Structure formats: C-alpha cells, structure tokens
Amino acid sequence: MELKLPPVVFGTSGLGNLYVALDEDVKTRIVEACIRQSEERVIFDSAGKYGAGLALESLGRALKKLGIAPGNVVISNKLGWLRIPLAGKEPTFEPGVWKDLKYDAVQKIGYDGMMECFEQGNELLGGIFRRWCRYTTRMNIWQRRETTVRSRPGDMRIYSTHMRRCSI
Template identity: 35%
Template sequence: MRAGLGAYGLGTAPLAGLFAPVEEAQAERTLAAAWESGIRYFDTAPHYGSGLAEERLGRFLRGLPEGAGEAVVSTKVGRVLVPGDGEEDGFPGRTGYRRMRDYSRDGVLRSLEDSLRRTGLDRFDLVFIHDPDDHWEQAAGEAYPALAELRDQGVVGAIGAGMNQAEMLTRFVRETDVDAVLVAGRYTLLDRSAAAELLPECERRGVAVIAGGVFNSGVLAGGATYDYDAAPPEVLARAGELERICASYGVPLPAAALRFPHRHPAVTTVLIGARSPEEITQDVKLTETDLPDALWKELDHAG
C-alpha cells in the first residue's frame, strides 16, 4: 500500500469550495500545478462539494495526454448523495444535493458506483470509510466487510478509514484488516494525539498512515480557523508560540507543519490542501525547507 502514494498528495476538498467557492478554471490550474510538481496521489470524497471534487478531479485526469494511468486516487464511502437541498456543510455554492449517512452494504456499493460515474474512472486505488464517528456498528459490521469483499475481488485496490479522530481509527486497525488510515488533524504540531496509540499500532501492523489537516484547517498556515471553526484564543496563542520558535530559526511555521508528520515512521503520505496554483507552488517549496534538529527539539518541547 505504501508504494505509489508518494511523500505528499493533494486533498481535493478546497477545490470543491471548502469555506469559499472555487471557479472551475482555477481548480483545473491547481490540479495541473500539483501534477507538474510531481504529485500523483489525489484524495477525494462525495462529501466534498456534494460530488464536485470528484467531478473536477475526474475531468482533469481524463484530460491528461497520458490519461490517469500514473495517478493514485482515493475516495470515500459513508455519505450518499440524493436530490434535494441540504446544509452546505462548509461547501457553499453547490446546490441540488443532500448528503445522507449510509454505512450499509448497499450504501457502500451505491456510493462507489456514483463515484465511478462522477470521476469517469474504472476503479479506485484506495477507498476509505468516511467519518463513521457515531456509526461504528454499521461501519465495522457492514461497510468494512463490503469493502473487504471488493478488495478481494480486485474491484478496489486497498481499503481503510478516514476520520478526524484517532481513537476509532485505532479500533479499525486492531479489529479489522484495513490497509490504510487517513487521520486528519490529529497528528500535527498542535495536536499529536494520534501518536499515543494509532501510529504505533499502524507501525506494528504495517498499516499505511496518511496525515491530513496538517495545518489544523488554517491556524498553522497564518489563518484563524482550527478544526473547521474559529480558533479559540488559547489555540491562537499556542500557534503564535510555535510561529515564534520557527521564526527564531528563519523557518516559516507552515514548513514545519508540513514536515512534522513525516517524523513518525508510520506516516507514509502528507496531504496538501490547496485552492490555487500559487498555493501548490508555495507548499512544494515549503516541503524543501531545511529544518535543523534544534528547531524540532524546541517544537517538541512546546508541543
């Protein structure tokens, strides 16, 4: 599972209008910038813009001269799109669809069929059970067996779970045969909770870890949001202290945030979230920044 993902991948939620709409042309240019930078792993989901992320990623990959052959694509199951108008859920500008939680076998099969149609791909390399926080019984009892069967049949390449928490992901690793987990926001400079049990368990069992949300939705990249909401004063203060430490070494805080997850041997890939070609260029440059050992020692102490 580790082969092919690369050290960095692109998360497509921002390109579907997370927090603010993104025009089609800008999304295409951003995907092109990621491809030109060498990124080949792309993560998407029906939830992102009610299918808009999948549609845009699919159009881009199909339009490549070489096709989508080099790309590694993951999507997610657990939310089925139905006609109607629902809450925006952080994605303004996309109407006509309502998200329904469904971790049943039928829901998994329907979700994957819809995702294949939206992307125009013939298979997915990796499929995650998406945010089953309050649905463990159905997710583990129905969604996981359905995905395991599809993996055994070669219909999908690998399977896993993707969440904004570490505890249930640890349970998936211990109680099922997942190939990978996507842990968002729980192994960052601000929140290292995944290091307690999840990462050691994944390392022991050979489960690939993909780290997402490494800026904690913005506060570690100069923004004022934390976990998709306004950052509380104490979080802003901690981020400010981390920024001060990085500045004392001449290092931008986002560079340390992007590089931090790779310090753990269980982490295979870090997802970059970008909504413009300029952000891609900037993030790629940040990943090449030299970070001295002394900086890490101070950041570890502050964390």
C-alpha cells in the first residue's frame, strides 16, 4: 500500500483542550472542517500526551459521529505518553497548559512502554477505528537494523541505518 501524503496534515492538540477547554460539538466541527479541506484521505497528527489522551478520544468520537470510514483517515499517533488517573487538580506534565482534564499522562519509553501506549491509543480512538488501526499499524511497523559497510580496504567503516519490515 502506497501512502500519498496531502499538502496539509492536521494537528489535534486543540482537541485535547490545549489552553482552552472546547465543547465536544466544537471539536466535531473542527474535525469536519479538516475533512472538508482534504481532497483525498485526511491525515491527523495526534499523541497520547495531547490532553492526556483526550485529543485521541475526541478525534475518535468526532469521526464516528461524522460517519467517516476508517479507510478515508490516517492517524499518526506519537507514542511515549500513557494516560493515568489524575491525582491532583491538574496534570503533572506541562502544568497550566491543558484545561479541564480528568487524567494525567506519564512517559513510557522502551518497547513494552511503546506497545502499551499503542494499545491505549487505539482504545482511546474507540469504535470502528480500534480494529482498523490495530491491523494497519501492526502491518507497517519497521525495525531498525544497524549495518556496517566497508567501501575499500583500509577505509573507515561507514555505519548506516536501514529499516526493514517486521511482524509482531
């Protein structure tokens, strides 16, 4: 499957209540406007850190409400932040930036942490997108492999990074 990128990728941090808490209907209208501006597949950029997962939840609900087929959407979810219960008045990450959140987020780095963030992100998207995201993302996971190339005897070794498909 070839992925053709449009000239604009839409960010979703505002759907996570960045600086201001938005009503769910306003968030749905924002997503709808993004879709209207896209000639083909719309691409959204998100992260578990955006509103401690609220951006992913809001995006999933809006897409479901608008009846958008999963094949017409690509969601880039940056991994590394996992939603956890909110212990205080506001999240511990970026205090004062995110408004009216019910959860906090912590960093989860490493393979297990990334996979946990991946699964949680798919759950936060909810509905019909859960199965589709899990399938397409797992089919396109790439593994980094270091190789050493020697161009001529006596030359310095040149290190390069190659990507290869792997299955999970």
